[in-house]
Amino acid sequence: MLRQKIKYKQMKNSIKTINIISIAIIVAIVSFFSSCNNSRKIHQISIIPRPERISIWDGNFELSSKTRILTESGSVEMQKLGKYLAKIINNATAFNIRVSDISEAKSIDNVIILSSNFSDEKLGDEGYKLQVDPTKITIQSNEPAGVFYGIQSLLQLVPNKILCKKIDGQEIDWEIPCLYIYDKPQYSYRGMHLDVSRHFFPKEFIKKFIDLMAMYKMNVFHWHLTDDNGWRIEIKKYPELTDICAWRVDREDQPWKNREQAKPGEKATYGGFYTQEEIKEIVEYARERNIEIIPEIEMPGHSSEIFAAFPELSCRGKKLEVQTGSLWPNIDVFCAGNEKTFEFLENVLSEVAELFPSDYIHIGGDETDKTRWKSCKKCQKRIKDEGLKDEEELQSYFIKRIEKFLDSKDKKLIGWDEILEGGLAPEATVMSWHGVDGGIEAAQQGHDVIMTPTSHCYFDYYQADPDFQPLAIGGFTTLKKVYSFNPTPPVLNDEEKKHILGAQGNIWTEYISTPEHAEYMSVPRMIALSEVVWTPKKRQNWNSFIKRLNDHYQRLEILDVNYCEGSYKIDITSKTDTAGKVSVCLESEIYNPEIHYTIDGSDPDINSPLYSKDFEIDKETIIKAGFFKDGNLIEKISEKSISVHKGLGKNLKVLRKL
Ligand SMILES: [Zn+2]
Secondary structure, rough: OOOHHHHHHHHHHHHHHHOOOHHHHHHHHHHHHHOOOOOOOOOOOOOOOOOOOOEEEEEEEOOOOOHHHEEEOOOHHHHHHHHHHHHHHHHHHHHOOOOEEEEOOOOOOOOOEEOOOOOOOOHHHOOEEEEEEEOEEEEOOOOHHHHHHHHHHHHHHOOOHHHOOOOOOOOOOOOEEEEEEEOOOOEEEEEEEEOOOOOOOHHHHHHHHHHHHHHOOOEEEEOEEEEHHHHHOOOOOOOOOHHOEEOOOOOOOOOHHHHHOOOOOOOOEOOOOOHHEEEEEEHHHHHHOOEEEEEEEEEEOOOOOHHHOOOEOOOOOOOOOOOOOOOOOOOOOOOOHHHHHHHHHHHHHHHHHHHHHOOOEEOOOOOOOOHHHOOOOHHHHHHHHOOOOOOOHHHHHHHHHHHHHHOOOOOOOOOHHHHHHOOOOOOOOEEOOOHHHHHHHHHOOOOOOEEEOOOHOOOOOOOHHHHHHHOOOOEEEOOHHHHHHOOOOOOOOOOHOOEEEEEEEEEOOOOOOHHHHHHHHOOOHHHHHHHHHOOHHOOOHHHHHHHHHHHHHHHHHHHOOOOOOOOOEEEEEEEEEOOOOOEEEEEEOOOEEEEEEEEOOOOHHHHHHHHOOOEEOOEEEEEEEEEEEOEEEEEEEEEEOOOOOOOOOOOOOOOOOO
């Protein structure tokens, strides 16, 4: 085995000697990724999200069976993180690396030191410093969260197989390049949402989703636990919620929009829920990974599943079946004039508040149809008694009353941007989904905001050509578009900008029924969003991102994540220089694409010119280009007609007859 290893190293050395050009290219790449100009390393650094500062030095730290993890003296949190890191390393390498308190260490040679007693105000609660020297690695932060993120970056520096659950017998040099990283997030809220009402997802998948989020330094999981299609959280006071409201008649064989509603007497067999014990387990699992879980209990709308067991809480009082699919508009909502509604919600929220340590509870508040309120005597009486102007103000009354209750439980309220209608509750945080305008309005009113506009953050939308994608709800949000997102609208002044806490990707699951499909829609768009919310804007770079992302695909495969490669569509663009020369650029979202093209109107094939750089045209030309893999065209040929005329690129003077 040892001999093989030496041989492997010799082979690597001979490659180094003969392939100087390749090394030069690689060094150039490393320089590109590094803010340090004296880099001479050959390592490809592919950390996502891209760190704020990174300097790469000569040499390596080699992880071996003799490596130990030392934790800050007396710190239980560091011991836990040490064990978390050791478990990952030991699984993949079988090294049996041990974790011990630094006060017990006999030497500090060949060690990984974890410490959160650093004092650097600029690093905040989640920033970290990671230094890799030939004999030791140190991760320092102000708080344990920073060390956790230092570990995530460290793991991305080790060969990909570090993520294997079991070694596969291959000889691997577990080398880590010597470097220095100083890193912290741009936003405190880096979220992912998952709707488990439209389709239910098992506990194991929730944990896998949390692991993926943690790997990319996302820190809030917004758990959409209730909606018209099923209630998913055990509430001890109301067992009917999980006995009845969590189950619907199974129409999984029919398209979501056209599903037949339940017939009388049909058995409800599709559904599921999380017990309180499971929720506690998941909350703890997330906490260990620096992820806060914000539960969402929808009200006053998106709540019709409740009326399958508690019809008296709706304006009509009619018993409903849990919806099998889409039913829109959904006019049965909580009766805002009935005291029993608030009694019920307060009892539910009391249990929810106990289960989730987060400071926040999300109460939905979106898309409440006010039809029933207009004709309901109780609701109209409430409007009169409270001196409200209309049903919009009745919604505002509803939300403000719930906020007051949450306040009594030391919880803060978050709602979708409709909670602005009729006047915002005093301390509410707004989740802006109808574009960014609701968020702008809320920030200008001094409220905290989380940006999650449909345009950039709805990951249930198509991410590539719908003709080649699984059926989605609609929309079109490509990886590149997600990457281009700026959560802080420039229109805000400095004070207002402070209210933008961050951004969140949303996975609504009307059209997503399996964990594999949820992964496909989340990844890699979540990875792009992670860089949007973590990395300083000036360090964000699309070309660098897709190159690093390409390295991550192997990691995702090891983790058995069903990712989407992005869009194969070729973007054909042209630019004209001052001399009037027109050059054509062909781009894809995929790193290092094989693009073949034609300029004579014919369809390109594998023998057509291979695109390597921009090319010039001197007359009106039809450009056709295709993405090829293993000799085959992937998806469709892209086509564009580009005009060329003498005026292009020139300063034109408009002549006008007087
Ligand atoms: Zn009513």
